[in-house]
Amino acid sequence: xxxxxxxxxxxxxxxxxxxxxxxxxxxxxxxxxxxxxxxxxxxxxxxxxxxxxxxxxxxxxxxxxxxxxxxxxxxxxxxxxxxxxxxxxxxxxxxxxxxxxxxxxxxxxxxxxxxxxxxxxxxxxxxxxxxxxxxxxxxxxxxxxxxxxxx
Numbered sequence: 001x002x003x004x005x006x007x008x009x010x011x012x013x014x015x016x017x018x019x020x021x022x023x024x025x026x027x028x029x030x031x032x033x034x035x036x037x038x039x040x041x042x043x044x045x046x047x048x049x050x051x052x053x054x055x056x057x058x059x060x061x062x063x064x065x066x067x068x069x070x071x072x073x074x075x076x077x078x079x080x081x082x083x084x085x086x087x088x089x090x091x092x093x094x095x096x097x098x099x100x101x102x103x104x105x106x107x108x109x110x111x112x113x114x115x116x117x118x119x120x121x122x123x124x125x126x127x128x129x130x131x132x133x134x135x136x137x138x139x140x141x142x143x144x145x146x147x148x149x150x151x
Contacts, residue, residue, distance in 0.1 A: 076103050078125035080132075080144045111137055113148055120148050
């Protein structure tokens, strides 16, 4: 038995085998027509084909289009008070009700953290800002279970 080794690219259309007159060599020729594949199978019967040199590339899945990575979106929830949006109805003159959202009044605020000796930037509701002014940042953060060292 003869061993045929060939290095082909990622696409293999059709392969034809021809024997030389001295019967010692086999030559591989690639063709662009797929009609020769049946005849190649019959010509190669009884020959051992080594696939160690074939380059096999995994095809990309068609169902997964290329997308950019999703960016994290800040939730509209106050971390200190837990306030979040409310569902409400817009009622027209004809009494047709449309659902709308009433969002929390969130503000980005830099607040001096005395224990950490630095400013902490937080996204707080206006109610939380008033509570911090009254009770202090450490007391409100401790009650809410927020760790200010992470931020």
